[in-house]
Amino acid sequence: MTEMLSAAALAQAIRAGRLTPLDVAERCLEAIRTREGDVQAFTALDADALLTQARAPGLAARPLAGLPVGVKDIIDTVDFPTGRGSPIYTGYRPVADAAIVRMAVRAGGLIAGKMSTTEFAFMQPSPTRNPRRLSHTPGGSSAGSAAAVAAGMLPITLGTQTGGSIIRPASFCGVTGYKPSFKLLPVLGLKPFAWSLDTLGLFGAHVADVAFAAAAISGRDLIPADDGHVPHFALVSTARAHLAAPDAHAALEAAARAAQKAGARVSVLDLPAEVEAADAACGPVQAFEAALAFADEWDRHHGELSDTLASYLASAQHVTPDEYDAARRASRRARHALADAAAGFDAILTFSATGEAPAGHATTGSPVFNRLWTLTGAPCVNVAGLTGASGLPIGVQVVGRFGRDRATLGAARFLERAIHDGH
Amino acid sequence: MTEMLSAAALAQAIRAGRLTPLDVAERCLEAIRTREGDVQAFTALDADALLTQARAPGLAARPLAGLPVGVKDIIDTVDFPTGRGSPIYTGYRPVADAAIVRMAVRAGGLIAGKMSTTEFAFMQPSPTRNPRRLSHTPGGSSAGSAAAVAAGMLPITLGTQTGGSIIRPASFCGVTGYKPSFKLLPVLGLKPFAWSLDTLGLFGAHVADVAFAAAAISGRDLIPADDGHVPHFALVSTARAHLAAPDAHAALEAAARAAQKAGARVSVLDLPAEVEAADAACGPVQAFEAALAFADEWDRHHGELSDTLASYLASAQHVTPDEYDAARRASRRARHALADAAAGFDAILTFSATGEAPAGHATTGSPVFNRLWTLTGAPCVNVAGLTGASGLPIGVQVVGRFGRDRATLGAARFLERAIHDGH
Numbered sequence: 001m002t003e004m005l006s007a008a009a010l011a012q013a014i015r016a017g018r019l020t021p022l023d024v025a026e027r028c029l030e031a032i033r034t035r036e037g038d039v040q041a042f043t044a045l046d047a048d049a050l051l052t053q054a055r056a057p058g059l060a061a062r063p064l065a066g067l068p069v070g071v072k073d074i075i076d077t078v079d080f081p082t083g084r085g086s087p088i089y090t091g092y093r094p095v096a097d098a099a100i101v102r103m104a105v106r107a108g109g110l111i112a113g114k115m116s117t118t119e120f121a122f123m124q125p126s127p128t129r130n131p132r133r134l135s136h137t138p139g140g141s142s143a144g145s146a147a148a149v150a151a152g153m154l155p156i157t158l159g160t161q162t163g164g165s166i167i168r169p170a171s172f173c174g175v176t177g178y179k180p181s182f183k184l185l186p187v188l189g190l191k192p193f194a195w196s197l198d199t200l201g202l203f204g205a206h207v208a209d210v211a212f213a214a215a216a217i218s219g220r221d222l223i224p225a226d227d228g229h230v231p232h233f234a235l236v237s238t239a240r241a242h243l244a245a246p247d248a249h250a251a252l253e254a255a256a257r258a259a260q261k262a263g264a265r266v267s268v269l270d271l272p273a274e275v276e277a278a279d280a281a282c283g284p285v286q287a288f289e290a291a292l293a294f295a296d297e298w299d300r301h302h303g304e305l306s307d308t309l310a311s312y313l314a315s316a317q318h319v320t321p322d323e324y325d326a327a328r329r330a331s332r333r334a335r336h337a338l339a340d341a342a343a344g345f346d347a348i349l350t351f352s353a354t355g356e357a358p359a360g361h362a363t364t365g366s367p368v369f370n371r372l373w374t375l376t377g378a379p380c381v382n383v384a385g386l387t388g389a390s391g392l393p394i395g396v397q398v399v400g401r402f403g404r405d406r407a408t409l410g411a412a413r414f415l416e417r418a419i420h421d422g423h
Numbered sequence: 424m425t426e427m428l429s430a431a432a433l434a435q436a437i438r439a440g441r442l443t444p445l446d447v448a449e450r451c452l453e454a455i456r457t458r459e460g461d462v463q464a465f466t467a468l469d470a471d472a473l474l475t476q477a478r479a480p481g482l483a484a485r486p487l488a489g490l491p492v493g494v495k496d497i498i499d500t501v502d503f504p505t506g507r508g509s510p511i512y513t514g515y516r517p518v519a520d521a522a523i524v525r526m527a528v529r530a531g532g533l534i535a536g537k538m539s540t541t542e543f544a545f546m547q548p549s550p551t552r553n554p555r556r557l558s559h560t561p562g563g564s565s566a567g568s569a570a571a572v573a574a575g576m577l578p579i580t581l582g583t584q585t586g587g588s589i590i591r592p593a594s595f596c597g598v599t600g601y602k603p604s605f606k607l608l609p610v611l612g613l614k615p616f617a618w619s620l621d622t623l624g625l626f627g628a629h630v631a632d633v634a635f636a637a638a639a640i641s642g643r644d645l646i647p648a649d650d651g652h653v654p655h656f657a658l659v660s661t662a663r664a665h666l667a668a669p670d671a672h673a674a675l676e677a678a679a680r681a682a683q684k685a686g687a688r689v690s691v692l693d694l695p696a697e698v699e700a701a702d703a704a705c706g707p708v709q710a711f712e713a714a715l716a717f718a719d720e721w722d723r724h725h726g727e728l729s730d731t732l733a734s735y736l737a738s739a740q741h742v743t744p745d746e747y748d749a750a751r752r753a754s755r756r757a758r759h760a761l762a763d764a765a766a767g768f769d770a771i772l773t774f775s776a777t778g779e780a781p782a783g784h785a786t787t788g789s790p791v792f793n794r795l796w797t798l799t800g801a802p803c804v805n806v807a808g809l810t811g812a813s814g815l816p817i818g819v820q821v822v823g824r825f826g827r828d829r830a831t832l833g834a835a836r837f838l839e840r841a842i843h844d845g846h
Contacts, residue, residue, distance in 0.1 A: 299525055
């Protein structure tokens with residue numbers, strides 16, 4: 001196992017003159033040479049271009065300090081093919097970079113390459129394998145983005161979540177995944193799946209790393225203060241708790257105990273009925289929008305869709321505008337009810353996934369503990385550090401209040417330290 | 424002056440067997456031959472392809488009945504170049520149709536061609552001239568879409584509004600423009616300008632025509648009932664009333680009188696302070712998002728931007744995330760305050776534009792009476808039928824409640840008839 005690369009620590013070392021961006025790029029390429037053959041996280045990589053970029057003057061002074069960044073392959077890039085995980089777009093070269101790619105470059109990031117995704121960020125797996133155990137799925141859809149960080153090949157990667165595509169692979173691969181508040185990072189230049197749900201986010205080794213990278217890229221104050229604030233967590237198991245494996249329950253309990261041991265209050269919170277009900281609203285919202293988002297591919301490239309996606313879209317066509325509107329109203333009610341119910345807490349502590357990464361590569365696992373939080377638009381962080389019955393990672397999820405990303409990252413960092421110290 | 428083509432009437436004639444889709448296509452092409460040399464509404468047109476499509480069997484039974492549709496050139500089309508009004512994208516061929524294009528085709532519409540837009544739907548004028556008087560601007564940014572309907576060249580065109588780009592050209596050209604509730608029509612495959620504001624809409628000859636086309640394309644029940652409902656209008660002049668020319672005031676008063684004469688109640692409504700204040704929030708919201716939406720063009724194609732857009736984007740870079748967030752909060756407050764203030768009314772009646780279309784083609788006019796309603800996401804309809812001091816059209820605007828598009832179209836249709844009957 002290669003050690004993970006901490007973006008915040010690397011940037012600090014670059015600024016202090018202990019490392020150069022070229023050193024970091026070379027370290028990444030060394031890890032890629034060692035691990036990529038097994039892991040298969042990249043769909044495109046240009047080592048020479050990365051080394052050339054890393055020699056540019058002045059990078060150390062810029063927000064991302066010349067760190068390499070991996071970009072999920074449903075995000076448009078001019079300099080790399082953007083295959084979107086689909087044969088329809090093999091070799092596709094967009095005419096413009098996605099806004100987030102330009103933001104990363106403007107912040108002094110170096111675009112290292114493209115990271116594998118399931119087909120259009122849906123369920124048909126990519127070739128990527130879990131760096132923690134190659135026989136297991138890394139999760140999806142941001143498979144390559146999570147795996148590259150877990151394998152120590154890159155310090156920062158960009159991913160997206162429509163159901164559970166950031167938090168789940170982060171949990172399976174034992175890395176930090178951060179799904180910001182809805183629309184905090186602009187989705188312009190991403191292949192849409194469902195515009196009410198598609199959310200851009202980040203992977204890094206630790207909470208400090210995703211906070212650092214998100215702040216650097218967005219220009220927002222997202223790095224939690226070191227003010228000793230001790231959070232009050234709402235422990236939420238949801239109406240779907242029975243779908244979590246025993247070791248996922250054990251991980252959540254261990255996280256809660258660690259938080260308490262570190263001084264935090266942890267109170268059990270039963271979600272209001274309106275919030276639980278919204279879980280059922282995810283389906284019609286996603287399906288109705290996907291049927292329109294893939295109208296062109298459905299009409300023109302039907303034979304090149306996987307059976308998984310084609311059959312999903314076939315049933316998605318039957319969701320009526322009335323059903324969609326009702327689901328949207330249910331999600332609006334859930335957002336308000338959640339804001340009320342969680343008002344007294346700093347963050348919710350809940351499952352990231354149903355358990356360890358499933359064995360094999362036929363499935364990327366279930367988003368059952370993610371989609372509700374995507375629908376509400378709340379910021380979510382997968383906190384790593386715990387393991388399951390077979391020794392694979394099991395993350396726990398910190399869900400914050402909409403728009404309170406800095407506080408959410410602060411609560412996640414508190415929990416991360418508590419878990420680390422408790423071991 | 425060529426007579427405008429009523430989409431609803433043409434569809435009815437096709438369904439009744441009095442016309443075929445081929446007859447309609449030929450009528451459009453005849454008007455195009457007569458008028459397009461002067462008006463210059465199209466950026467791309469394929470007459471042969473249109474005639475071929477019009478011969479397809481079964482069109483009469485489909486929702487759009489085989490009617491030709493014009494598509495604003497910031498909307499992606501596979502079969503036509505998508506130039507976005509910018510030399511950067513001259514000859515650009517997207518790999519996929521925008522969702523709305525597929526929706527129109529699925530509904531039995533025939534994509535006739537692409538309609539001129541100002542540069543990226545901002546302020547740099549297109550070559551299009553006002554069909555009502557060629558020496559005058561048609562307005563912008565949906566210049567070609569409004570002009571083609573006014574000139575009787577097409578029965579239905581698609582346009583977009585980020586500030587006032589549907590309602591203003593509709594007012595200047597004397598056609599019906601309909602800006603639906605935000606997100607009613609999906610913007611996937613449009614070049615974004617500001618994602619919180621960009622709204623897709625329609626132009627047609629009369630209110631019944633845009634209602635017919637929007638219902639056919641979206642599959643939603645948007646055609647107002649003929650139940651004799653007499654609306655209660657809130658007459659709103661806004662804090663910017665002094666920017667309206669005397670003949671715009673006269674038109675608004677005439678519309679109010681006509682509505683009253685037709686039996687409607689018209690009550691003066693002063694907008695709450697929170698709503699008026701949101702007008703100032705449009706600037707930072709649009710600028711912050713535009714700076715990101717054009718990140719690629721700014722970084723890679725700076726020399727190919729117009730001075731107008733380049734200087735706008737230069738200052739847009741300085742809007743901070745905090746200023747943006749504050750503007751977004753102000754617009755959220757405005758949305759709620761407007762919902763409360765307008766709760767007792769069927770619709771607001773207000774200015775569509777500052778007056779007649781300005782002379783010349785150096786400017787496309789001011790969005791000062793549009794941007795607040797775009798920000799609130801409310802459905803808006805330009806109702807034609809009145810004229811200004813020099814005899815050019817002056818429209819009036821019906822603004823409905825968010826999500827109540829059918830009722831808004833109903834109020835607009837009532838007003839349209841009242842204006843017509845009052846003459």
